[in-house]
Amino acid sequence: MNKTELVEHIAIKAEISKAAAARALDAVIGAVKTTLKKNGSVTLVGFGTFSVGKRAARVGRNPRTGDAIKIKAAKVPKFKPGKGLKDAVN
Secondary structure, three states: OOHHHHHHHHHHHHOOOHHHHHHHHHHHHHHHHHHHHOOOOEEEOOOEEEEEEEEOOEEEEOOOOOOEEEEOOEEEEEEEEOHHHHHHHO
16 A cells, blocks of 8 residues: 555545545654654554664675675654554454
8 A cells, every 4th residue: 555545545434535534644754753863762552663773883795896885873663563553464
């Protein structure tokens, strides 16, 4: 499912226009991004938790030349599914 299909699904289930569904989805995504940028977490009970993890600096290899390269430390988004989502999938 892509974003367009998700917007259409939201519009049908919530009985709202596609434009309103798109604005609502964009607002949710924007709120998650803003919260993660501030090193916070977003928990949707029954769905899961979005959080920020830390990846340490490490040494990697250039696949073309085999030379060692330094890879900087980074913050990465993480998602941990909740029980409701796990149960729905299984």
